[in-house]
Amino acid sequence: MVDRSGTPLVQMRDISVAFGGVKAVDHVSVDLYPGEVVGLLGHNGAGKSTLIKVLSGAYQGTGEILIDGKPVEITNPRDARANNIETIYQTLALADNLDATSNLFLGRELVTPMGLVDDAAMEAECRKIMGQLNPNFQKFHEPVSALSGGQRQSVAIARAVYFNARILIMDEPTAALGPHETQMVAELIQQLKAQGIGIFLIDHDVHSVMELCDRASVMKNGQLVGTVNIPDVTDDDLLSMIILGKMPGASAA
C-alpha cells in the first residue's frame, strides 16, 4: 500500500487555466505521493491534459504548485525538468527527422570536453536503455519517422525514464500500442512505482486505470469531480463519475 503519511511529492492547489473566455481548468487541486500512481480520468476536453501541462511547463495557469511541500515556479518545460518532472506526451513530442538517440538526449546532450556533442557515447547509452525497454529495437540510425508507433512510443518513454525522473507524467501512454507492448508499459509502471517515483497517468480506459492506479481523480468540464481510492470503487463508480460527474454514494446518501 502507498504510504500517504508524509509530505506529498506534488501538490497542485487551486489551478485554473483559461483560453480566452473558456475555463479549461477551473480551480482544481490534486496531489501525488512517492511511489503512487494517480489516474486522471475524464471525457475528451474535460481538462486533464491541460491540467497536467501546467505541471510540465507547457501551459501557464494560476494557483500553486508545491514539490516536496515547497512552492515552485514552473513557467516553461526547462523549469519542469529542473524539478525532475518528466512527461510522455500524447503526441510523443519527437523530432521526426532525428534518430532515436538524438531524441532521447534532446535538450540534454552529452558533450565531449571540447563542448561538442558526443554521438558515440549517447548512442551507447541509448542502446542500453532501449535494451531494457524494448529489446527488439534496432533502428538506431534512422529518423524516428521511419519507426512504428510502438517503437516511437518506447523512444518517448525512454526519454522520460532515462534522466532519473521523480515525477512522471504519462498522457495516454498506451494509446498507440498493441497488447504485448501495453503489458510492457504496465510492468514498467510497477517497476517505477517500486523505485518511489510518483506517476500521473492520464487514460481513457477505466479498466487499465483500475488495474494500474492507486487513486483516481476524475474531471468533468474543467472541474474536479473528486478523487477516490481505487480499492474502494468499482468500474461502474468511475464511469458514473466520468459521465454523470457524481461521486460514488452521492446518489445513495
Added chain:
Amino acid sequence: MAHPTSQGLPAQASRNWLQKLELDMRLLGMIGAFVLLCIGFDLFTDGRFLTPRNIFNLTIQTVSVAIMACGMVFVIVTRHIDLSVGALLATCSAIMAMTQTQILPYMLDFGLNHPATWIITILVGLLAGTIIGAFQGLLIGYLTIPAFIVTLGGFLVWRNVAWYLTGGQTIGPLDENFRRLGGINGTLGETWSWVLGVVLTIAALWVLWTSRQARARHGFVVKPLWAQGVLSAIFAAAILGFVAILNAYEIPSRRLERMFEARGEVMPEGLTMGYGVPFSVLILIAVAIVLTVVARRTRFGRYIFATGGNPDAAELSGINTRKLTVKVFALMGFLCTLSAVVASARLANHSNDIGTLDELRVIAAAVIGGTALSGGLGTIYGAVLGALIMQALQSGMAMVGVDAPFQNIVVGAVLVLAVLIDILYRKKVGA
C-alpha cells in the same frame, strides 16, 4: 548487417558494396550531375570549360553566393526564409565602403591603404551585419512576425539604406588590402596552397579515423577497413586535385613582370607561378567547415534541426526556440557581411546594385543542395555544391553562347526540376 538470404542476388550485392562506403547517395547524385554538366559544357566549348583558368574563375564567382547559402541552410531548416540577404549584403557593403574610403582615411586620418584599415572595416561590417540579422531574428522569434514578411520588409529597407548611405554612388576604389579578399588579387601562391591542401587532407583523414575509433570503442559496427581506405583516398584525391587545378592556373607573364617591378626586382627568365587558392575561397572553406561542425557536432546545430523537425517537440524538450531564431538570423547577417566583403572586393568598388537578386540565387542554391523548405533537412556541403552547379550552368551557357533570356529560363527550369527529382527520390527511399 545484410540478410543472409539476400546475399546471393547480384543487384543486392552491388547495393551493399556502395552501402558499405556509407556515402550519402543524394550527394553522389548531385556530384554526378555536376560532373556531367561540366563535361557537357567542355565538349560544347571545345575544351575551354574545364581549363584551370575557367575553373579558377568559376570558383571565385561562386564564393559570395555559397557563403550565404550556408547560412540559408540553417534559416530554411528552422522553417524560416530570408528574402533580405541580397539587400543586407548591399547595406553591409555600403557600410564597409564608407568606412574604408571616407571615415577611416579622412575623418580619422589613417590615410589611404593604411594596414589596419581592412581589418577595422571588416569588423565594423561584421558587427553591423550581425546586429541587423539579430534584429530581424528578434522580430521573427519574439514578436512572432512571419520570417517571410520581416525579410520582405528587410529586402526593401536594407536595399535602400545602402542607397541612402552612399547617395547611390559607386564607392571606390576600395582599400588595397581589402581588395585582396576578392579573388584573383589575393591568392595563397603555389607553395602555401599545397601546404593548405596537405593540412586539409590530414585533417579530413583524422576526422574519418577518430569517428571510426569512437564507434569501435563503444563496440558498434564500423565499416570495413577497405571501405575506410577507399573513402580516405577519395577525400585526399578531391582536396589535392582541387589545389593542383588552382595552382595550374598560371599568372600571365606580363602581370608577373609588373609584380616584380613593383617590388623593385627583376623577374628571372622563364619563371612561371600559379595563382593557387584565392583567399576568398579560403573564407568559404572555413565557413563551410565551421558550419558543418556546428550542424553536426554542437548543441546549437542539433537544436536547429530538432526545431525544424518538430517545433513543439523542441520547445517541450526545453529548447528556447525563440532565442534560437535570433541566433540563426544573426549568423545569417554575419555571413551576409562576409559575402559583402568578397563581392565588393572582387569588383574593387561598392556599386549601388551589388547583391541584386542574390536572395533568389542563395535560396535556389540551398534548395538545389537538398534543403527542404518544410524544414528539418539540409546540409552545408549540399548548399555549396548547389551554388557551384548554379554558377556552372550560368557561366557555361554564357561560354557556349546561349542568349541571355534563355540562360535564365534554363536556370529557373533546373531549379524546379531539381526539387522535383528530390521529392521523387525521397518518396522512393521513404525518408
